[in-house]
Ligand SMILES: Nc1nc2c(ncn2[C@@H]2O[C@H](COP(=O)(O)OP(=O)(O)OP(=O)(O)O)[C@@H](O)[C@H]2O)c(=O)[nH]1
C-alpha cells in the first residue's frame with residue numbers, strides 16, 4: 049500500500065512482477081536495473097537458488113527524485129514462479145499498488161500462464177486486493193522464440209480486463225520500460241483519482 | 242486525493258523516533274527499525290552509514306513474513322519469540338499489531354531478556370501511531386471477488 | 398546439493414537424522430536443499446505440510462543470510478522460533494543443505510542446539526564426500542548478485558537487430574522514453590501535476 053510520508057516528503061509505492069516460473073520476471077528487473085541512471089536506482093537484491101531461480105523475491109528500489117517537493121519512490125518486486133513457493137508469492141503481493149503480469153508466449157506454457165493468473169487472483173484476494181481493479185499491465189514475453197502463441201490468442205485468453213499489454217523480449221529490453229512506465233502511470237492516476 | 246494510501250504525519254514520525262531512540266538507549270541495542278506491512282521502511286535509528294536501511298527493512302520484512310508463515314504451518318498462531326543468532330549480532334523481531342514490524346539488532350553480549358522487555362514496551366507505545374496511519378481499511382470481504390466471480394472473469 | 402546428486406548416500410544421511418532424533422528427543426527433522434526442495438524427512442511428519450515448511454524455511458534462511466551480509470557478518474548460524482507449543486530451529490550445513498527441526502516445550506533447547514551442531518559436522522563430511530567423488534561444484538546460493546547484473550546491462554554499442562521488425566520495435570522503445578537517459582521527470586510531472 050502506498051505510503052505518503054509528510055515528514056520525509058516522500059511517496060512510496062510497490063509494484064510486483066507476477067507470472068509463471070521462467071517467464072522472465074527477474075530478467076525484467078535486471079534490465080531495468082541496467083538501464084536506469086544511477087541517480088534513480090538503489091541496490092538490487094536477488095534472493096535466488098544456485099540455478100538463478102528466484103527463491104523468495106527480487107527487489108529493486110527506484111527513486112525518481114523530488115517532484116513538486118515530494119520524493120517519489122517505486123519499489124519493484126518479483127515473485128518466485130515455481131510451484132513450491134506459493135506461500136512466498138502470497139507474502140510478496142501484500143500491499144501491492146500495481147502489477148506487471150509477465151506471461152511466457154511459448155505454446156507449451158499457456159496452461160502455466162493461466163494457472164499463474166488464477167493463482168494471482170486468489171492470492172490478491174487473500175491480501176484484501178481485487179484483481180478486477182488493481183493497476184495491472186501484461187507483458188507477452190519471449191516473442192523472439194519460435195513456437196509462440198499469436199498475440200491475439202494471448203489477448204483473448206489472458207487479458208480478461210483489456211489492460212495495456214506489451215510484446216516483450218525481456219533480455220533485450222523490448223517491452224520492459226514501456227510496461228513499467230505504464231503501470232507507474234496507472235498507480236499514480238489511481239492515487240490522484 | 243491520495244486514495245488508499247497510508248499517511249504519516251511529521252509529528253507522529255517524531256513520536257515514533259523518540260520511542261525507538263529510547264529503546265536503543267535503554268536496551269543497549271545497535272539498530273532499531275520500523276517496517277510497515279508492505280515492506281516499506283517507516284523509520285530507523287541512526288546507525289552505521291554503510292548499512293542501507295531500505296535493504297535491511299525489505300529483508301527483515303521478508304524474513305518476518307516467512308517466519309510467520311512457518312508458525313502457521315506448524316500450527317502456531319505466531320511465534321512468541323523470533324530470534325536469529327549470528328556470530329556477532331542477533332536479531333529480534335516483533336509484530337506491531339498487524340500494521341508493521343519492530344526489528345531490533347543487538348550484540349551477542351547483550352542479554353536477550355533486556356531486549357525482549359524493552360522491545361515489548363516499545364511495541365505497545367508504537368501501535369497507536371501505526372494504526373493511525375492505516376487511514377483506509379482493507380476492502381471488506383463482500384467487495385472482493387467470489388470464487389464464482391473469478392470463474393466468470395477468466396471464462397476458460 | 399540436489400537430491401539427484403546424493404544417490405545412495407541417502408542411507409547414511411537418513412541414519413544420521415534418525416540418531417539425532419533419538420539423542421535430541423525432537424519431534425521431527427526435515428533436510429532440504431538451499432532452495433527448499435526436500436531431500437529427506439525423519440520423525441512424525443504425517444500431519445505436517447512439510448513441502449511448504451521447507452520452502453518457507455529456505456526463504457527465511459536466505460533472507461537472514463542477506464541481512465548478515467548487510468551487517469557484515471558471515472551468517473546467522475541459527476534461527477530459533479518459539480511458539481506456545483511448538484518450536485522450530487533452522488540451520489544449514491555450509492551451503493549444502495538446510496535442516497529444520499521441530500520440537501515441543503518438553504525438549505531442552507540447549508540439548509537440541511548441541512546435538513544439531515554434532516549432526517551438522519557429520520552431514521558435512523558426507524556432503525563433502527559426494528562433492529569430491531562426483532566432481533560436483535557447489536555454487537553458493539546467492540543473495541547479492543549485483544556484479545552479475547553486468548551481463549544484462551545494455552551494451553554501449555547497440556548490436557544490429559537481426560530482423561527488421563525488431564529494429565522497429567527497438568526504435569519504438571526509444572521514442573517511448575527508454576533512450577539512454579530515461580527521463581522520468583518529464584514523464585511524471587504531467588501526471589503528478591494532476592495529483593498535487
Ligand atoms: N528467448 C528469451 N529468453 C528469455 C526472455 N526473457 C527471459 N528469458 C530467459 O528465460 C530464463 C528465465 O528468466 P527469469 O527472468 O529468471 O525467469 P523468472 O520469471 O524470474 O523465473 P522464476 O524466478 O523461476 O519465477 C532466463 O534464462 C532468461 O534469460 C525472452 O524474452 N526471450
Ligand SMILES: [Mg+2]
Nearest residue numbers: 073074101102
Ligand atoms: Mg525470478
